[in-house]
Amino acid sequence: MIDQSSPVRLIAPKRFGDARGWFTEVYSEPTFAKLGIDCTFVQDNHSLSVPAYTLRGLHFQTPPHGQDKLVRCVRGRIFDVAVDIRKDSPTFGKWVGAELSADNGHQLFIPIGFAHGFVTLETDCEVTYKCSDVYAPAHDGGIRWDSVGIDWPMPAGTSPELSDKDRIQPGLAEFDSPFAYDGRPLVPLA
Template identity: 55%
Template sequence: MTQLERLAIADIVKIVPTRHGDDRGYFSEIFRDAWFREHVADVAFVQDNQSLSVEKGTLRGLHFQTAPFTQGKLVHCIRGAIFDVAVDIRKGSPTFGQWAGAELTGGNGVQLWIPAGFAHGFLTLDPATIVQYKVTAPYSAQHDRGLLWNDPEINIAWPVEEGNVVLSQKDRTQPPLAKLLTSFVFSPHMERT
């Protein structure tokens, strides 16, 4: 039976699908639409994305998309390991500017649900890490935004020395939370289902 746990920010859900294993390996049902809609969020996924990060210490994020292309993400690590993080960027939220995170590995099968209204990023803990995630809206370059990964106001406890982080130029120059222009507004109906 799939297990789920709401993290420090209740809208962020850690999902652990059951694995049935023997000497050949394992079998796991990693997604079922009806179960997800009933227990996590009543959303439809429209696109699957996959990334390969060659170097340990690669940080991708913190990213989000604006309306009408806001994205919820269901993230899992196929190979290697990541520290996966979501930051609440919903104005008026009691957890605005706070973060929640979990370690996702190819071995543990853990998934993380991150709804719209959160900036998302991950740090690779192993070389040659592959991450796959489902999204609730397609990618739109015009609506793509970000948040500075090491903003001291957010103070994410990334498990790496800052000098050892591999970043894109885009992620080096994202705005801090204090200068973030966001249209996400918290409302109680956005909370857990």
């Protein structure tokens, strides 16, 4: 059962398998509406990260172009994270994370007001995600990956592969959030 009071949701779509393989429905507007997720997705993104321990994030878009995201890993394994960055939230700066993989088929729904990032746990990982708004470069934002206290699952002494942009993001302490708290604190993923 999915905790419908939680703003961030771990979703495990059912797979129907036989000798040929399996089939799953990864998104259905009526099914998601029953879960309390009623955004409209307008853009799909797909990334390939070749080296293991490539870290992408922590990213978001500011209002009025905030993005709800539905993330899944279609090849390999990632550790996917959402960080509460809503001003006045009792869980501001807290994070939740889950392993998403091609094998488990799990997805993470990350609403507006949360920073998103992931680290690849093996080589050649592909990640797809739906977004509720298009990319708006003037509203692109981020916080530094190591400023929140996330327990990234990397071997001791490993430095992640980062983009130049992610190396210079501000820390959470320097971030002045434009996101409003909606009354739903972040809760652990079920």
